[in-house]
Amino acid sequence: MIKFKHLIYIAIVGTLLYACGSDSNPRVDNFDHEAQAVIDNDSLVVFFKNNYYDEALDSVKPITNGQTSLFDDDKLVTKEVTENDINYKLYYYVNNVGNPNEDKGFPTVMDSVYAKYRGQKIVRRDSLSPDFDKNTTWFSLNGVIRGWTHSLIHFKGGNNVTDNGPINFEDGGKGILFIPSGLAYAKRGTATIAPNSILMFYIELWDFVKDTDDDQDGVPSINEDLDGDGNPRNDDTDENGTPNYIDTDDDGDGILTKEEDRNGDGNPANDFNDPNKPNVPDYLNRDIRVKS
Incomplete structure (x- = not known):
């Protein structure tokens, strides 16, 4: 039932994002x-x-x-x-x-x-x-x-x-x-x-x-607030124009976030396999491409 609800929600979010897309000819708001x-x-x-x-x-x-x-x-x-x-x-x-x-x-x-x-x-x-x-x-x-x-x-x-x-x-x-x-x-x-x-x-x-996961990548949407300002909508690690909470490949390394779960516990946020960046989880680290 929860997965079904999420599928409906993802479709709604997609529609909203399309409808609210940026204006190609923006006007000054006075x-x-x-x-x-x-x-x-x-x-x-x-x-x-x-x-x-x-x-x-x-x-x-x-x-x-x-x-x-x-x-x-x-x-x-x-x-x-x-x-x-x-x-x-x-x-x-x-x-x-x-x-x-x-x-x-x-x-x-x-x-x-x-x-x-x-x-x-x-x-x-x-x-x-x-x-x-x-x-x-x-x-x-x-x-x-x-x-x-x-x-x-x-x-x-x-x-x-x-x-x-x-x-x-x-x-x-x-x-x-x-x-x-x-x-x-x-x-x-x-x-x-x-x-x-x-x-x-x-x-x-x-x-x-609880802990709605909009993109079903294993990381709750609220936890994709990397800058800690309470708004996950402005966090975009790979700068591709899609915020992390609806981006299935957060670091843009070609491996889906949900697959960068080497320890297999269903949570990509606790996998750290780069000794040069010990505090950066694999799913946000383009320098390491480790599949579960």
């Missing part, structure tokens, strides 16, 4: 993303002060009778996030962190997750749009808007309680994400979301694939 981040945060603060979480309805509602605002609610968490040198404030509301019996911990920014969600746009300080999207599906935290990536890692999965019926989970992570436009679709927008829209998502995290 949009002030930093100023927009400030505008979005001001709008979110106003929204929080005028709305509250209605537990009975499991919904965010305008304050009508002295309810505790989201702004003053201890369950609302603020997170500082930097993307493309712009500082953002991301917010998420924690109904339940999640507590599976077999505790896999929290997913990483590169893991594949199984979640239920529905999204709305924050229109005014006391107004939300109808749902623009809702689904229950597998997806990669590396392949979605960055607000999702940086939020879902703070929730855990749940327990599979399926009994000869539809797949179902209980006690999973549950919350609400409040995402500034710069961590969503920014000035681009989509067919259904206007540029610079602030988004809100109700989410339930049901499960995830």
